[in-house]
Amino acid sequence: MGRAPCCDKANVKKGPWSPEEDAKLKEFIEKHGTGGNWIALPQKAGLRRCGKSCRLRWLNYLRPNIKHGEFSDEEDRIICTLYASIGSRWSIIASQLPGRTDNDIKNYWNTKLKKKLIGIIPSGQGKFSQPFPGNLQPPQTLHPHQFPLSGLSQLYNSFYSHAATNKSLTGPIEPISAPQSFLYCNNNNYNFPFFTSSQSSNCNYQGNQDQGLVDLQCNYPLRENMLMFGGNENSCSSSDGSCSQISYGGKDHVKQEEMGGFQGFMISNGLDGNHKFMLHCGKINQVDEDDHHHHHGDPLMSSFLDDHDQKANGVVLKNSELEYDLEEVKQLISSGGDSNNFLYNDENKTHEKGMYYF
DNA sequence: AAACCGTACAACCGCAGCCGG
């Protein structure tokens, strides 16, 4: 039978948008909004365009607060880190970069950043042996920018150390600071790349859209400091550009909620502006900035910490050996390999990966 | 000056998921 076309293909214009079309679309949306129906919009606006095309044009180009032009080092860093952790989930990445669209970031990654990354890493560095070992290895003390993340994160870290050394980048090397929204995980069946867990868990999302609160019910006590993030401000590629979202769910199911949810989440979890956030793969515990050894009553983590109390800049972690041949990493990047598989193919889910704050 | 090539960006396409009827 096949799917009905979203519009009359024969009757719609394709290709680049003219200034007149842009003006028409912009004027119409500013006056009437999208009306929640992109399909009908072009007709109402007097445009011979497909609704999808209108939507894309609006989201990627016409809507207010779109940032064009050079990406900053900070943006580079965020993109690298997030790509290393979640792969090509451009909309999620975009949600962390105010004013940037997923399309923008995707293009930027494909045309520049990827090459920058590949080009800057000398081959033969960091000879590693196996992807995602099941067994945890003795811990190492690491700086926050040297987290035992995934292979790509290693690459990223290498990238930044080299960049810093070569002064090709400026600015401090720091963890991503406080994204304003988060994706709390379900680390049971699915495996959203941020998260896999050795413990069986049953974490149900119970979004309360009326209250805008995210209410998670987990019978496995997820690390309180494990977070996954969505977006905020007007940086996302959501249909109306309102862009205040918190995301939750898994690889096959990522939902987004109003940002009020994150505010509630922040409050209910006692988070404030003093917390910082980092991506994580391995074992980790939250350490308050004023109490680096407080284990927050987490027996699992406490026992772990009894064995391996390691901390770096306020973060306690148990490292896992992540050994890759960087050439392989490069290859994966250049071959457009599935980063999710590459980075997160932890079939036994013996590892925890996530984003944490501290 | 013209042809060629590489790069960057805009736009399209198809799929998957959501949601309302």
Next chain:
DNA sequence: ACCGGCTGCGGTTGTACGGTT
């Protein structure tokens, strides 16, 4: 529960433009 319409997303393609030969 099912179905169809709509939206969002990510991959891919098209095109403009600048640099090089």
